[in-house]
Amino acid sequence: KQEVTQIPAALSVPEGENLVLNCSFTDSAIYNLQWFRQDPGKGLTSLLLIQSSQREQTSGRLNASLDKSSGRSTLYIAASQPGDSATYLCAVALGTSGGYQKVTFGTGTKLQVIP
Amino acid sequence: SAVISQKPSRDICQRGTSLTIQCQVDSQVTMMFWYRQQPGQSLTLIATANQGSEATYESGFVIDKFPISRPNLTFSTLTVSNMSPEDSSIYLCSVEGSWGYGYTFGSGTRLTVV
Numbered sequence: 001k002q003e004v005t006q007i008p009a010a011l012s013v014p015e016g017e018n019l020v021l022n023c024s025f026t027d028s029a030i031y032n033l034q035w036f037r038q039d040p041g042k043g044l045t046s047l048l049l050i051q052s053s054q055r056e057q058t059s060g061r062l063n064a065s066l067d068k069s070s071g072r073s074t075l076y077i078a079a080s081q082p083g084d085s086a087t088y089l090c091a092v093a094l095g096t097s098g099g100y101q102k103v104t105f106g107t108g109t110k111l112q113v114i115p
Numbered sequence: 116s117a118v119i120s121q122k123p124s125r126d127i128c129q130r131g132t133s134l135t136i137q138c139q140v141d142s143q144v145t146m147m148f149w150y151r152q153q154p155g156q157s158l159t160l161i162a163t164a165n166q167g168s169e170a171t172y173e174s175g176f177v178i179d180k181f182p183i184s185r186p187n188l189t190f191s192t193l194t195v196s197n198m199s200p201e202d203s204s205i206y207l208c209s210v211e212g213s214w215g216y217g218y219t220f221g222s223g224t225r226l227t228v229v
């Protein structure tokens with residue numbers, strides 16, 4: 001059974017700081033890994049998707065890396081802004097015998113960026 | 116990537132009643148997924164719905180409590196039956212996009228059972 005852990009559980013940083021969120025998973029035979037953002041009481045917004053054959057993806061101030069062999073992914077946020085305050089979730093997809101992928105979510109990191 | 120319309124966005128329900136949540140996708144998809152997010156927790160998969168067959172439920176979830184319909188390739192419903200306060204959660208539907216687009220989620224249904 002895939003287990004996904006995110007560290008830290010909560011993080012508070014001053015505006016402008018660069019930061020790294022961590023995600024670790026126990027089964028390295030993943031199909032892909034996706035980072036999401038969730039604002040309080042809202043749904044999920046996809047940030048970055050890394051396929052199993054890729055090592056990193058970038059979008060604006062965000063960079064996500066993937067190291068399957070060690071079962072780890074990091075989300076790097078550059079020059080953080082108060083609008084980045086949200087909960088960040090990593091989601092790991094594994095193949096199933098039914099031919100589709102089953103997604104397991106991490107525990108989340110709640111980020112607060114202080115103006 | 117697909118766009119999902121989920122409704123209702125929120126509801127307050129009396130214990131013992133049932134609520135049906137709807138998800139409409141703007142394109143045809145093979146699989147649809149239903150998740151629950153309890154307060155302060157991450158997302159847990161309830162079931163996977165394939166058009167034309169019965170849904171596949173994860174451990175801890177049963178069809179009598181969470182019946183799912185999947186009448187066509189763009190629509191699905193999840194019913195939360197005989198509700199209790201412990202069912203108060205956010206419920207989300209999801210679909211898998213084309214290769215390279217990952218998963219897309221509906222905006223969620225915030226359910227409060229009183």
